[in-house]
Amino acid sequence: MNIAPQVPERARVVIVGGGVIGCSVAYHLAKLGWRDIVLLERKKLTSGTTWHAAGLIAQLRASQSATRLAKYSADLYARLEAETGVATGLRQCGSVTVALTEARLEELRRTASMARAFGVEVSELTPDGVGGKYPHINLHGVTGGVWLPGDGQGDPSNIALALAKGARQNGVRILEDVRVTGMQADHRTVRSVGWEAGGEQGTIVCDHVVNCGGMWGHEVGQMAGVSVPLHACEHFYIVTENIPGLARLPVLRVPDECAYFKEDAGKILLGAFEPVAKPWGMDGIPSSFEFDELPPDFDHFEPILEKAVARVPMLENAGIHTFFNGPESFTPDDAYHLGPSPEVPNLWVAAGFNSIGIQSAGGAGMALAQWMEDREMPFDLVDVDIARNQTFQRNRRYLRMRATESLGLLYADHWPFRQKETARGIRRSPFHAHLNELGAVFGELAGWERANWFAEPGQAREYDYAWGKQNWFANAAREHAHIREGCGFYDMSSFGKIKIDGWHAEAFLNRVCGGDMSVEPGRIVYTQMLNSRGGVEADVTVTRLTEDSYLMVTPAATRVKDMARLRRYVDPADPVFLTDVTAGEAVLAVMGPRSREVLGAISPADLSNEAFPFGDAQEIDIGMGIARAHRVSYVGELGWEIYIPADMAAHVLETLTEAGTVARPVGLHAMDSCRIERAFRHMGYDITPEDHVVEAGLGFAVKTGKSSDFIGKDAVLRKREEGLTRRMLQFRLSDPNVMLYHNEPIVRDGHIVGQITSGAYGHTLGGAIGLGYVPCDGESINDSLASKYEIEVAGRRIGAEVSFKPMYDPNGTRLRM
Incomplete structure (x- = not known):
């Protein structure tokens, strides 16, 4: 043809x-x-x-x-x-997911709570309830389950x-x-x-x-x-012969045994998400591939099948009609x-x-x-x-190694803070080796190895996962106290750093950011990049280095996205140049009420409020090197972020640790717990492109009175005129032993009205802290605070204190000490 x-x-x-x-x-x-x-x-x-x-x-x-x-x-x-x-063959048959451990049951109960927050019909099941929904299941070891009647198949x-x-x-x-x-x-x-x-x-x-x-x-x-x-990975399932008398059944998932069961036309399809997958197509996918199957690997599938036969005994006498192995693609x-x-x-x-x-x-x-x-x-x-995604993630070897883990993680326990185990160690800051010697336990984000917490001598340097307080909880509490009471230092090198240079840099940034970039060199502006609806596309700080040069600092996870957004709005006729300088500078945050004392011991710079006010960036001598100190804080305490040329970074950290000061290494878990006590927003959780900057409580960072228009300005003015329909509040659980993570329902006067956008433990405040939006159409702040609030955690509703202002240092005086 x-x-x-x-x-x-x-x-x-x-x-x-x-x-x-x-x-x-x-x-x-x-x-x-x-x-x-x-x-x-x-x-x-x-x-x-x-x-x-x-x-x-x-x-x-x-x-x-x-x-x-x-x-x-x-x-x-x-x-x-x-x-x-x-x-389309759509059939709403419902689904049952069962737990075989108490930890998995906790996960399912948290999932059920999340479903209620999202408006999805769900019921928690006892073991007998599981048997009532799926009568062919062997209930040995089943601790419970959840039923989602709206699920189906097609x-x-x-x-x-x-x-x-x-x-x-x-x-x-x-x-x-x-x-x-x-x-x-x-x-x-x-x-x-x-x-x-x-x-x-x-x-x-x-x-x-x-x-x-x-x-x-x-x-x-x-x-x-x-x-x-x-x-691509090999993906396996079997289809039985027709089973006489088999009635229609819901989908059954048994993640602890890596299996799912689907009834279709009197047969059972048994599929698997095995813990260690088999990548396929390392040398490319054949050009002739069309409706093809891969060679069977019964040895690989057999451990799943053995458990499945024990879990659904009728499979033992059902012949296998099809053993299928077909490739599917998985992301990192x-x-x-x-x-x-x-x-x-x-x-x-x-x-x-x-x-x-x-x-x-x-x-x-x-x-x-x-x-x-x-x-x-x-x-x-x-x-x-x-x-x-990060550019390096197109690397074939990286993708092959990570694919062995990605498939199985779909059915693995979805622990809080769970770390990937494969394809690690790719991006390391200049401080990495030194922090490792100090006992750092690393996690991974955007390919960066980041010190999340520090182990004590003799303590295992690994995560022991749980839904409650994990094995590093006490370590993070000590690190939190260093920041709150003394001085803690942590590695921020993974954060994105984008240079914006050129004669039109000021006008360009004023157009793409809500803040006013017409500041003197050496000043730092906290700002957002907005979309046309006033939603938050990026949450950044921008430092004016010189008359025609700025530095934008972004979260590590959003560097690629933020750089792409800036490029999208550059006018080719404007002399504006964007450069990613993330790898060129290491960043050491030195935070806490004694941080001035600590830095004063290794730098001759005048760090007083008068000479170095909050929001300033200045070049300083430090040790025998030179760095740029930014007086900002994401933890709610006096402190500086020290930007150091990568070649001098090790020297600066050695100078700090050998000076005999009160400074102690802290991890990013401690940073996050301090962050949430001060109610600082987390990009991607508390603020997203769907969240209006004014409703997020960040309207102070948007300067509608500046001389130039900016993207989202009309939406900001409109929201200020029309009023809020929801506002962000901070919550503290009354039970100090329960943890908050993300998506737990917010209950107001007995009704679910939203969900926690980010959660962490507040060691100074003595309980789990969460942020979240609540409806407030026509309400004053006092109206919003007058209600009774609870947070639903794993089906249990727990009383919560609520506040509009940060519960820790509500007026921000400690930042400016």
């Missing part, structure tokens, strides 16, 4: 990949009125991963936004048949084909057996897509490209120099990739769905289409934003 006449020479958008997500993106863009959409599939629709997916559709995910998208998917699939005539291929038909009905051109061969890009923009089909070749000039390449997503991204970190952090790529903003990504592609595709396709329409994130999608 001559396909060339069917391929247009130009399109508004080219979608690469015809799995369920590619079809969903095409469908939703067309529904928004986009035209000239072309979807290219290298073989046949669904032939990569979609066709062999299990088709489970769970409504509850780990965040409110992800849950919103999963619920949208289920609703969409329910109505697609009427719209397209293609049956036909993966037909869901994709229904979306494809709906897309075609709205004008999308879907072409099968057309392979994308490359992309032509310049000035950070894809200009065209090359294709090949049946020996013919051509090019499509386009405005946008969407990478929905699934297992090929990494390869497709590389065509335009875009990093899409994912790796088990969250899928969505959004504009930071390297090439008109190349969008929707890939890496970690075995939850069917339940995610409807909502993810809708969200990405809206993102493309509005050119900004439609709601909080920070967890899945492709820009969260």
Whole structure:
């Protein structure tokens, strides 16, 4: 067949990949009125991963936004048949997840509480209750479970084909057996897509490209120099022969045995998420791959099968109809990739769905289409934003090593503070070796090894995970006290550092930031980058170094995203230059009421309030080196962040530790506990693109009176005129033995009204502290505080003290000592 006449020479958008997500993106863009959409599939629709997916559709995910998208998917699939005539096989059969340990039961109870906060129907089950929902289960060792009646299952291929038909009905051109061969890009923009089909070749000039390449997503991204970190793994399931008399059953998940069970047409599908996975395709995926299976590996699957037969005994006498091994792609952090790529903003990504592609595709396709329409994130999608990834994560060896762990983590215990164990040690600050000698226990974020806490001599330098107080709790309490009462120092080198240089740097920053950048050199501005709705896209400090040079400091996890946002708004005609200098400077935070004394022992600089006020940055001598000291604090105490050229960093830390002062090393867990006592917001948790800067309590950092307009200004003025619909409050639990982490429901006068956005233990305040938004339409602050508040933790409602101002040092006097 001559396909060339069917391929247009130009399109508004080219979608690469015809799995369920590619079809969903095409469908939703067309529904928004986009035209000239072309979807290219290298073989046949669904032939990569979609066709062999299990088709489970769970409504509850780990965040409110992800849950919103999963619920949208289920609703969409329910109505697609009427719209397209293609049956999706959607069946709302419910799901049961069981616990075999007390720790897992605690996790499930916390999950149930989170579900109630998100509006998902859920019930907690006793062991007998589990048996009532799933009568074929062996209850030996079962400690309890949860029941989600809204969960279900569907036909993966037909869901994709229904979306494809709906897309075609709205004008999308879907072409099968057309392979994308490359992309032509310049000035950070894809200009065209090359294709090949049946020996013919051509090019499509386009405005946008969407990478929905699934297992090929990494390869497709590389065509335009875009990093899409994912790796295929072998994924196993068996399907039994028909079991006589088998009635319809809910989906059963037994994460402690790494297994799930799905009844379909009188058969049982048993799938596995084994602890150590088998990466596949290290040398590339064969070009001929289409509806293919991988060789069976019964030895690998057998331990899961043995436990499954013991758990559901009827499997023992059921013959195996199919032993299936098919590849699926997994990402380094088990969250899928969505959004504009930071390297090439008109190349969008929707890939890496970690075995939850069917339940995610409807909502993810809708969200990405809206993102493309509005050119900004439609709601909080920070967890899945492709820009969260680091450039090095495209490394093949790294991806292969991490993939062995990523698959299994989906069913592993989701402990608080759980650390990845594979592919570690890649990014280390200049202080790393010294901190290691001092007893540091490292965690990993964005590839950086970061000292989270310090072990005492003879203490095991490892995490002993629990839902309550973990083995490092006392260590963090001591470190917290160093900051509050003496002086603690910690490594901030992983934080992003972006130089903004040029004659127009001031005007540029005034346009993209809410704060006023027209300050004298040496002054630090705390500010946010906002979207058009007033939502918080970035939470940063900006220091004016010279008349035409600024330094923006960002959280480590958002450096790539923030750099991409700055690039997006640079006018090519403006002499503004952006440089990532993160690796060039180490940063040592020296914090606490005795920090002036400590720094005075190793630097001749005048550190008095008069000579060095809060918010100043000055170059100082320190030891025999030179550094730049920033007087700011994220812990609510007097202190300085010391920015040191990387080549002098070790010398400065040695000078500090050998000076015999009261300074002690502290980890980032202690920093976080101090942070939350002072109610400082955590980007990505307390503040997101969906959270209005004024409702977040950060309106003081937005200067609407400055001489220039800025992105989000109208939304800020409108909110101030109309009033708040919700406000952020701080909570302290009355029970000092219960821990808060994230997403615990906030209960006001007996009704759930929100959830904790971030939580940590406040060692000075003597209990778990949380931040969270509560509705306040038409209410004064006193009205909001007058109610009775509780926080629901694992199904138990615990009384909570509430405050609008920070409970620790509410007026911020200690910062300015």
